[in-house]
Amino acid sequence: MxxxxxxxxxxxxxxxxxxxxxxxxxxxxxxxxxxxxxxxxxxxxxxxxxxxxxxxxxxxxxxxxxxxxxxxxxxxxxxxxxxxxxxxxxxxxxxxxxxxxxxxxxxxxxxxxxxxxxxxxxxxxxxxxxxxTPEEMIEYANQKLTNDLSQELIETIKICSPRFFENLVIDLLLAMGYGGSRADAGKAIGKSNDGGIDGIIKEDKLGLDIIYVQAKRWDRTVPTREIRDFAGALLAKKAKKGIFISTSDFPKSAIEFVSQIEPKLILIDGHRLGQLMIEFNVGVSTQRTYSVKRIDSDYFEE
Incomplete structure (x- = not known):
């Protein structure tokens, strides 16, 4: 300890x-x-x-x-x-x-x-x-604020329309560097409805690879069968990468399943979704900034 x-x-x-x-x-x-x-x-x-x-x-x-x-x-x-x-x-x-x-x-x-x-x-x-330590107090307080905000974000998303959630996913993926242009990304989600796939988005600005996306709002734990269906759709498309985004959580069986299959499938649960929105400033604004400084020893070295 x-x-x-x-x-x-x-x-x-x-x-x-x-x-x-x-x-x-x-x-x-x-x-x-x-x-x-x-x-x-x-x-x-x-x-x-x-x-x-x-x-x-x-x-x-x-x-x-x-x-x-x-x-x-x-x-x-x-x-x-x-x-x-x-x-x-x-x-x-x-x-x-x-x-x-x-x-x-x-x-x-x-x-x-x-x-x-x-x-x-x-x-x-x-x-x-x-x-x-004072530094720990600041960091753990910030962590609590972030966790509380993440939970508030997810609760807010759940009462928004499905279309709003689709746009939110687009905004987040763009903020993370995916999707190329906003116009390209705007075509990605909620358009395909093809074998359990909600959309396709570019991995980079040049579109050297694509990522298949499933974005669903759930109030309860996402059934493992939903993940299996999405993985099956990826295999049918010979896709290498996929992202399943949910406002809920995933069971242990689903997490174990995606770790064993060939297509790279990332599960983003509600908590992680909220954290990513905060990290990439989607749906949040900065209220106050604190700068923690310490002495620059190199400056005083003669």
Missing amino acids: IPDYQSIMLPLLKKISDGKVFKYRELIEVLSKDYNLTEQEQKELLPSGQQPIFDNRVGWANTYMKKAGLIKSEKRGHLQITDLGKKVLSDNPKEINNQFLKQFATFNDFTKVKKNGTTKSKEIKEIIEEEQ
């Missing part, structure tokens, strides 16, 4: 207790072994997919202890314990966490709200006392 960032503080400080300069990357590897993290746990990423969770938590443990004056970094990517850090360890603390760090003025200065700031001290206190 991946430890929270506050649990990492004391073990991290102990690892550098001899006063030598340690490489930050090597410390992460050593700590991951101490915690007996599996390879999968070491590679588990934040929702953004930009950084491993464990790396992020070690980073925040380092940052908070550095702000408290227990750790210093005189060279990029390297850590060293301070005299204050040695003193803290000499007292043999049972744990080091954010509450423990509040005894140090520099840490309190770091968490203090400036007079012209807009964040309330209560909000800062809640963030500091959380087990998740």
Whole structure:
């Protein structure tokens, strides 16, 4: 199990207790072994997919202890314990966490709200006392907002007309880079009705390959027979690729079926459909944007 960032503080400080300069990357590897993290746990990423969770938590443990004056970094990517850090360890603390760090003025200065700031001290206190890192809190909150929006999108689609859903599918495929021109794509869906195939769309702007499409609104789980029928239609057309899009979900049997057949058949359920609409800005608008920035170490390298 991946430890929270506050649990990492004391073990991290102990690892550098001899006063030598340690490489930050090597410390992460050593700590991951101490915690007996599996390879999968070491590679588990934040929702953004930009950084491993464990790396992020070690980073925040380092940052908070550095702000408290227990750790210093005189060279990029390297850590060293301070005299204050040695003193803290000499007292043999049972744990080091954010509450423990509040005894140090520099840490309190770091968490203090400036007079012209807009964040309330209560909000800062809640963030500091959380087990998740600030970065995790932002990413998981964003993930929840995205999941809620995805569900709302699907519920909205279900009350729209079939023709609207067909146009929505066209818009999404275009946004994803399929279909060539809007005129070509507009001919794709809802026109064929040929052996279980709703439409045909170009895979690229030149039309070097085509994709057969089935787009259906469902309130319940899509029957596996529908997937089999669509796969049969693909075989009859000697098609290599197909997409089955639904507002509902697919049973395990359908997922196993498409993994075993020769035509490449992609199943897009309601959740995935909503996620794709959000990712490619179809049916949604940006209300607010937050930019998370960090120091550019390369800029300060002499």
